[in-house]
Amino acid sequence: MRASRSHQAEKQSMTASxxxxxxxxxxxxxxxxxTHFIAGPYCTMILGDLGADVVKIESPVSGGDSMRAFRPQVAGESGPFIWxxxxxxxxAIDLATPAGHKIALDLLSTADILVENFSTGIMERFGLAYETVSKLNERLIYCSISAYGREGPLKDRTGFDPIVQAESGFMAVNGFEDREPIRTGPAIMDISTGMMASNGILGALAARSRTGKGQRVEVALFDVATTMVGFHGMNVLLTNVEPRxxxxxxxxxxxxxxxYASDGPFYLAxxxxxxxxxxxxxVLGRPDLNASAAFATNADRNAHRDDLFAALNAIFGQATREHWLAKMRQAGVPAGAVRTLVDAFxxxxxxxxxxxxxxxxxxVGEVPNIGSPLHLRGTPxxxxxxxxxxxxxxxxxxKEFGYSDAELAELSSQGAFGRLATKDND
Structure with a gap:
């Protein structure tokens, strides 16, 4: 087993430039x-934002993470991959070669966390199953992200975000009543699964600080989707009534x-x-609306929703959106402009x-970045x-793990790095 340098030395290497x-x-x-695609990389990005040294293992044979090939492209990298x-x-190592497999085991021997989101059975095929690597490193936290879990009758199924949106009933509560159910534009289940996985990993890290031992963490896309239906799921379980x-x-x-104001839409809550x-x-200067028996309480307003919306839109159409939003902000009434994504940014x-x-x-020198939403004052x-x-x-x-130039050259000759040069391009 090859020993890595101390964490302090690694941190200095990471931050030297x-x-x-x-x-x-x-x-x-x-x-x-x-990891690859969205759910797994989103999970490890969160860990990286929090300061972890995230070493992304990619295949030099297949061209690495498939998301690299998506569009739009910037100097050979895709926007989704950069995001x-x-x-x-x-x-970049070829896990299918004995030399590449050996390198992976060396990296895992002193790692804290492994995250993977291959189809069920792939890690076993590479000789990197939990049962194998946990014996090598009992402190390792091994996180598997899948569509339907690693065990049970669904473990062989592949799945993607819109599939579990459909199957979980999430689509059934989205859209308009007179049209078909609709999925969300953003990959909300992938992103939520990445967040859930990072939560599970952080919980396992906290437990390891007490027990000294790692554990397996599993998060399935379908399970997250059934969570993301929110309170609607509980309502159905209690009443068996389908929400509209x-x-x-x-x-x-x-x-x-x-x-709708005179120049555009806004959302009012x-x-x-x-x-x-x-x-x-x-805001409106119309206290008579509040005094009306049809609109006096929330129940009344729901019962006369169409009349209420018509009355409000007739008023809002008399001035601009910014006029109304400014007045609502001053009055403490929640509202916001309905924007395009270009306008939002x-x-x-x-x-x-x-x-x-x-x-x-x-x-390319520099790229745009949508920053982490996490704000930690003491450990940013x-x-x-x-x-x-x-x-x-x-x-x-x-080299941080002690490999010499001669050993890297020998590993290269054995196909560990595919056709890629091993030169660090920093």
Missing amino acids: QPERKEAALDGVRVIDF ANRNKRSV RIGNNSFDTAPMGVF VANDRLFERLCRD ASPEMAARERVKKIPHAT VIPAQGAPTLGQHTEAVL
Whole structure:
């Protein structure tokens, strides 16, 4: 078993070319990342944001993570890949070769976390099953992300985000009543599964601090989808009544939905009687609406929803969206513009929250980055680095584990690195 350098030495190597930063929550934690597409990479990106050293293992034979080939392309990298793979280092090894398998075991022998989202049976085929590597490293936390779990009658099924949206009933509560159920545009189940997996891993890390031992963590896309239906699932279990699709409105609250000013739509959320009183008195200058028996309570407003929406839209159409939004902000009535994605990223809110910045990238110099939403005052997320090029850090990482130039050359001759050079391109 080849010993790696100390965590402190590794941290110094990782940050030597970066500005000095505060200690991060997961400094000293090493993740070996066998993930691809969205759910797995999103999970390991969260760990990387928190300071973990994420070593992404990719195949030099297949061209690495399949997301690299998606569009749009920037200097040979896709936008989707760049989005989900910041703060990682790429090591390109062919796991199908004995030499590549040996390297993987060396990396795992002192790692803290393994994350994989292959189809069931692939890790076993590579000789990297939990039963194998946990004997090599009992402190290892081994996280498997799959569509339907690693055991049971569904373990052989492959699955994607929109499939589990359909199967879980999630689509059934989205869209409009007179149209077919609809999936979300963003891959919400993939992203949520990545978040759940990172939560499970952090829980296992906390447990290891007490027990000294790692464990297996499993998260299935279908299980997350059944969680993401929210309270609608509980309502069905209690009543066996199918919820209606209500588009942009609310099941039980009015007025809530999209309304139209003279120059564009906005979303209004009046969640209780107190807010409706403020809307009528302080925003619209129409206290008579609140005094009307048809609109006096939320139940009344729901019963007369069409009349209420018509009355409000007739008023809102008399002035601009910014006029109404300014008045609602002053009155404490929740509302926001309905924007295109282009407009959203150019909005004052996006600028105020500093959601987008430029970060370094090895090929193109810098790329845009949608920052982590996590804010830890004592151990902040690390300064972001752009997603790695394929095999960018192979040589640097393996030298941290004590491999010499001669050994790397020998491994290369044995096909461990495919046709890629091992030169670190930093």
